[in-house]
Amino acid sequence: MLFNSLTYFIFLTIVFLLYWYPLRKNRIGQNVLLLVASYVFYGWWDWRFLSLMFVSSLLDFWTGIRIHDATSDKTRKYFLWLSLAGNLGMLGFFKYYNFFIDSFVIFSQKLGFTAHIPTLQIILPVGISFYTFQTMSYSIDIYRRQMAPTRDPVAFFAFVSFFPQLVAGPIERASALLPQFERDRSFDLVKAKDGLRQILYGLVKKIVIADTLGQMVDGVLNTQSFADVPGPQLWLIMIFFTIQLYCDFSGYSDIAIGSARLFGFQLMRNFAFPFFSRNMVEFWQRWHISLTSWFRDYVFQPLGGRTKTLLTRNILITYGLSGLWHGASWNYVTWGFLHGLYFIPLIFLRNRGRYKHIVAHDRILPPLGDFFQMLLTFSLCVFSLILFRTPNMQEAMQYISSLPHHWTIPLVLKILHTYWYGCVLVAGLLLFEWVQRRFEHPFELTQYSRRYRWVFYFVAMILLLYLGSYETNQQYIYFQF
Secondary structure (H helix, E strand, O other): OOOOOHHHHHHHHHHHHHHHOOOOOOHHHHHHHHHHHHHHHHHHHHHHHHHHHHHHHHHHHHHHHHHHHOOOHHHHHHHHHHHHHHHHHHHHHHHHHHHHHHHHHHHHHHOOOOOOOOOOOOOOOOOHHHHHHHHHHHHHHHHOOOOOOOOOHHHHHHHHHOHHHOOOOOOOOHHHHHHHHOOOOOOOHHHHHHHHHHHHHHHHHHHHHHHHHHHHHHHHHOOOOHHHOOHHHHHHHHHHHHHHHHHHHHHHHHHHHHHHHHOOOOOOOOOOOHHHOOOHHHHHHHOOHHHHHHHHHHHHHHHOOOOHHHHHHHHHHHHHHHHHHHOOOHHHHHHHHHHHHHHHHHHOOOOOOOOOOOOOOOOOOOOHHHHHHHHHHHHHHHHHHHHHHOOOHHHHHHHHHHOOOOOOHHHHHHHHHHOHHHHHHHHHHHHHHHHOOOOOOOOOOOOOOHHHHHHHHHHHHHHHHHHOOOOOOOOOHHHHO
């Protein structure tokens, strides 16, 4: 069931009405409804994989209690490793089995050996990378004595499967989301309205911008050899893909956060205007925040964190694993390492490149220095996504080697004219988000009167009705992760 489908909004309306009318004063009943609705939502894609989510939930519910109740560190550690092995085992088999087998075969051939290990036709369960990380953090936090386990199985199973953020995040911490299932909730009209605004903006980003740009990107990258495409066109297409990826994923997060707010839940912010970042440290503080903070707390810090002699190693390992999390391909691993390498020059800066406030917080335009820093950071991000978008390392290298070709002013102007619509979409998005960058999400619109807010809503609806890309019911890019 896709967020950008009529089916989802019929489903959301039915669950909302049942949740707030017959069950409005029954917290247990509301949790049961959310649990059932979440399993229906996930099973809509393929009911067979409901068993994986159920096993993962059951495993961590049980091991969480056993870790907490254990009387010795050895027993506590045993149940923690049982939880990690179970979750990572399922994730490793369904997502990485063929990748590791193929990599081993290629490596053995380079050493002069011939290995015949069969690969399997394995379907990757949607969302497994997200809910697996969510349940693992629950067990780890209990082991660290940062939280106590819940004894309410309905609340825990509903927390793991909560349908707004089940398939593509945000990856919630149990300490933040689980208590919301364990306390009574009342309808808040102000929060519900804000949730609807965020849903509307998420739909515009997905249907109007991401899907439209995606057609332009696919029209070049899926049908032509990179060697036959001029360098300016390749660079522009990768800019389009960068914006497509952002609007696709942050649009999903907007709809997820807005949907959760309708039921009285607050999910964490997952994007905070990342393209206005002044270096890559700030970028990763603003892009896919839930994943970045997960790797910081459960990989980077256990490796030693900011230990001076091991800082570079810890950063490279963390970002390499982050790349592997995104997909079973050496392209993703290399993409992750590249972002780790982006960090190394910043290590030697005194402030490590940290910025506490959004750029030009009290100004209309950024200082010239900040502008060029944002431009450089954006360019580095665009370049890295060549590895993210191309299917293998060979094609990625071909793409990169073609970038310097055929840079002439007439050709650049011709390409900009050909893709004028995509350029307008990108410029419009960046301009609107720049104006709204001080707010939690761009459609918060609290600085405007009610009359002007309705102008924004009307324009958004017009964009969806007349400019939305509805040729195919396009899935979200991060569903494959």
